Amino acid sequence: MTQTETRPAPAAESYVGRPLDRVDGTAKTTGAALFAAEYPYPGLTHGALVHATITRGRITRVGTERAAAVPGVVAVLTHLNAPALKPAPKPTPMNPSTLASGTSVAYLNTDEVHWNGQPVAMVVAETIGAARHAATLVEVTYEEFPATVDFTAAEPDAVLQKSDLLSSGEERKGDAEAALAAAPVSLDLRFTTPPQNHNAIEPHATTAVWDGDRLTVHDATQGIVWVRDHLAVRFGVPAANIRVIAPYVGGGFGGKASVWAGTLLTAMAARATGRPVRMMLTREGVYRTVGARTPSAQRVALGARPDGRLTSLIHTSVTAKGRVGGGPEQVTSQSRHLYDAENILVRQSLVDLDMLSNATMRAPGEAIGTFAVEAAMDELAYRLGLDPIELRMRNEPERNPIDGKRFSHRMLREAYALGADRFGWRDRTPEPGSMRDGRWLVGMGVATAYHPAWLFWGDITVRLSADGTVLVRCGFQEMGMGGATAHAQIAADAIGVPVGAVRVEYGDTDLPPGPPAGGSGQTAAVAAALLEAVDKLKRSLLTMARRSPGSPLRGLRPRDVVARDGGLHPVAGTGESYTAILARAGRDHAEAAVGSRSRVGQVAGQVRFMARFLRDRRRFVRAASGAQFCEVRVDPDTGEVRVTRWTAAFDVGRVINAKTVASQLRGGIVMGIGMALSEATLVDPRTGRIMNPSLSEYHVPVHADVPPIDVHWLDDPDPTMPLGLVGVGEVGITGVAAAVANAVHHATGRRVRDLPITLDKLL
Template sequence: MTTKYAETEQQTGAKYVGRPVDRLDGRAKTTGEARFAAEHRYPGLAHAALVHATIARGRITGVDTEAARAVPGVIEVLTHENAPAMKPAPAVSLLNLSSLASGTSVNYLATDEVHWNGQPVAVTVAETPEAARHAASLVRLTYEELPAAVDFAAEEPNAAPQKGNALQPGGAAKGDAEAALAAAPVSVDLRFTTPPYHHNAIEPHATTAVWDGDRLTVHEGTQSIAWLRKHLALRFGVPEQGIRVLAPFVGGGFGGKGSVWAGTLLTVLAARATARPVRLALTREGVYHTVGGRTPSTQRVALGADADGRMSALIHTSVARTGRIGGNPEQITSASGHLYDARNILLRQSLVQLDLLANTAMRAPGESIGTFALESAVDELACELGIDPIELRMRNEPARNPLDGKRFAHRMLRETYAVGAERFGWRERDPRPGSMRDGRWLVGMGVATAYHPSWQMPADVTVRLGADGGLVVRCAMQEMGMGAATAQAQIAADEMGVPLESVRVEYGDSELPTAPGAGGSMQTASVAASLVEATRKLKQSVHALARRSPASPLRGLRPADLEARDGGLYQGGRGETYAEILTRAGRGHLEASAGTGMIRFLAKTLRDRRRWVKAACGAQFCEVRVDRDTGEVRVSRWLGVFDVGRVINAKTAAGQLRGGIVMGIGMALSEETLIDHRTGRIVNPSLAEYHVPVHADIPRIDVHYLDEPDPTMPLGLIGVGEVSITGAAAAVANAVRHATGRRILDLPITLDKLLPD
């Protein structure tokens, strides 16, 4: 890999971009120096706890808080009978993207209505967290129960077509796919199901809220500082400029911290009601009951092909759910419109509303579960045809987007499969199911395609150059452990030609220039675009300052001829350092800003969408061992090869790719949110019963990326945060199919589904 870095530096002039730089916040996080949302102290700090409804739908008919108020240390018990009013959540509108931050439409503690089992219906505030939790357990409520729909499978027949919009189409079609399927010489027609899933970030949701008159300070683990600030201003009727949101450290999010949920709103409400700083740290169970997870799904994938494997029909339909009080549809069929050159395509998504907590985005929403069904069906078609699964995919690899003929901005899927097959030893695979064995273990090898669209949003960045040569990058972006600040420091160091150690990145504070949310694998590219523009302006300002001095060796040189290196501007051996220029001019610093306004952003986005399809892609290779007697599945080897454009940090990118694969293995083998179909209650709301993969479940994961830039994206980067979970569950299922001969259509792949008949 050292040679690769040397080649990159020689070709692009990059000294830091592409290298495996340690995270700038790594020491703070590993030593305990970093303070998260629940670790900030204030004089008079009080603690809050939630009381959750125990019915799925109905009205509160009685509230008894006497025992709760008698607990020593209790300050207040807030219910719908005495809580200050909040303004209702705004209607969702693409003209106001921050409206998407509403986790639900419920106006908490302003109504006696109950919309899901687990809805917060009271808040206790006390001097200690123990007293608050004890008081919460003593609040007694009575209800009038109303009929509730909580069983997804039972309500599936009531699903209605999903309404599409400019960002999320509800379906697409080319030709007559059903007729082509009926006429196809070879076909498969399969029904898949995936269960609900929940995020389990290492840091549970927590909020610390402090009011000072009408000014509000909020410490929050959020994926979108700007949206949270706007949302709080609207809900509490105060100016946005009077709210400060601080999120310098976020202990993981995966989509669950992208919206504003009840815990945040009720902490701020409790702080206002008590005139005290208030902290609410949700229990793990509280997270499950108040923060939405991934929707369950049923999916039909039907494929028709000629005898040589050329696809004549591709049908992918889905049913997902939202809550009656909110939720975001997932783009389950999204990848199916881009991956295969089928002559006829039908994509359709439908939704059913249930009396459950609103669902929300979870890593690669839609694509992660959609590729499980699509890539499993492609593998089954390969079995029917007797064609190698990789060869079948390559025969159907499109030159242009299959639905509309648009060009791909960057697509090297063939290369990822070629590299992966060689590195994984695919030629050693015996294609016969159950033919490869290691003692009592049945050995299987499976592949699947990874795919995730590339996004970009507006971002504002300010760069300040000091007379000492130090550089400060300022942007209110979010850092959830993926190394966002480190990547931007590497970019800034290269653009300005300064040592990495002289760059400081300020982030995680709403007082800084506005950044987009950390979601959709778009934050790095969005911020990088503005950072590159800001550094260009800054270098122009430095050059203009130098030209004013007769003593400057830069006089007479054009800015376009200058190279930023060695802490200054040079042409060949002629030039001087930034420190020399600023010191001679008597300037303590120079500053430049850049950003993309919403109008320019929308115009560029629409223009690009008319011309290109932009996405990251890759090839997932999985080897499993299945115990022939017990059905136990162990993943024994993994290789993921990805086309993610230019990689900014080799170390953090590899970590992101591995993390997505681990989540995909969890989807495939163990994760499942269980809901009582009588009551709507989540019955496994803890890490003791919701089984995320542990170290013993995961082998060494080998990841490789092509590091070929996308010329249509800032610095050529596409995004790495989400693509690696896509296709992962299918790769496991396909390997299990090869090992056992059984096609598992319903996740997770548990022992009972593989036990001998």
């Protein structure tokens, strides 16, 4: 699979921007890296879950005798004998860690069943084989209650999403419905997307060990601090008594951002048995107990003048959440910002189902929202006889369309120009079905990518040793995106040392608390804290130098000295390196910290985060964006669709590591191709049971499905972000499904508005 990317060359003296190899690459490729289910402990036992086979009801009997008789079984935990857990904290935006609760269910502390697949028992045994076999022997009978599980049937009962500090259920400008009715050209369309499940290469896994009232947890998580705080509440112990370790996570994409049953029950079992317990969920176990992307039904209505200028844009959505948890999917997020329509209405509604809570999944909201709005824009372009790119450019806003806020950084025109040139859009003939390659119908499609940029908070320490080495310590997450490598590059440039002299420690709650890996905001948050800590370190070194006998900086006023990469240089022309300052002062190191480990300090940090978040939201709109270009070939007899070529150009601010950014963007595109063509969780509308809970029946893209992917970026810094960087983890998937659907229409003349685009929809 040939892949290329365009990137501006970084300055020769800079590490930021270079395509450096990952610092953890060797450990991962040689097997030296330990994941959550690989830590050895004496006396280790293994757990396996028993899942409810009804949708909603009450357990009337649990038979554990046969399971307990299996050789090697240590315990069978049910609601009759499991240790009590405290209730999950009530979610509040003022304390983001409370948002980590996957559900509100009191696992194994209740006889109530809330969804088909809820854990109703757990077996602990000496071997994983014994545990899983014994789990099949647990007998559970139920009293069943009426349940609502059919999303399509429940859609008319949806209610408007409530607005809060983080999201809005409805926004409007003017009267979009009246403008739509009066528009010379209009369309009013319905789109649907199915539920989709997470399939990270590492299934959810936890190893838990209690020592008195102290707990050590190795967990496949995207947020160690959130897991620690959640477990502290549920088990009634101080957060300081819990250590969560997760230096390596084999993919997350949102599925590991919350605390699900597997983590809680593993820690519960370890406490009940007094033994270390490990549980790695089966693929089916992930589907049954870990939330996934909600289904959606969307309406996109567009009104326009004959020249293509939009007079009305309406985008509404209905999504589902579980009665015991989950939250709104920001389906209309991008539609509030993309097009300069005179009248706009965006609205999001929710329906509660007796299903497992929905959860975040790469670009939650924008991934499926861009499918609908960008496919509708393509259809409008055909109605008007305009090139799809030209229609978008005629409606490209100078300021945010709804409220007139300025964009912190927006170069979507430049991204489209770059992508169109690299893709060869000029070679496309506009009529559907007009391009062929032998017997194959050829189509080209385009769509806009968009994802908001977030800036979280994080604590950090930076230590410079007299030997010139640097240690950066922050409890952030590494799921394969290259965070440790990026922060080594940033620290090397900021302090002026070789990147090989920087060591980054992460993935452990014994470190200063860092942000979770989510919302494409981790790199920016850690970078902001890192740069602040380096600045404090430089100032402390300057103070040290001004007081050191024999230093050429002794006695100089601060204004006479400037800090430069590689050392401190006075205007007078003398100079002294950081390590020389330490030597003169007789110090082996100097250290600076950002943040506080105290409870009061952490609360203050959360308050500062929310204050900055609200202030920034009032001032401007900040986002990553881009242009997705897709070429497909469609077999006219069978309806088979092959994505044969892909080009994408992005405005993602400054790029820290060209190699890892290219990997992130390509990964999002691959995931979007799966969303477009194959991925769908099949739910029995009578029972709510997932019918395809495995990779043999849930189809993700394989190598043969993925074309050459040519990615490019502008590398123009966003002035409101640390180092000008904007997150890249999620923007890559946005717009992908629409680009595929638009290319399929160009090839065949058939519009598919219900994902995935399968053979039956083209025949």
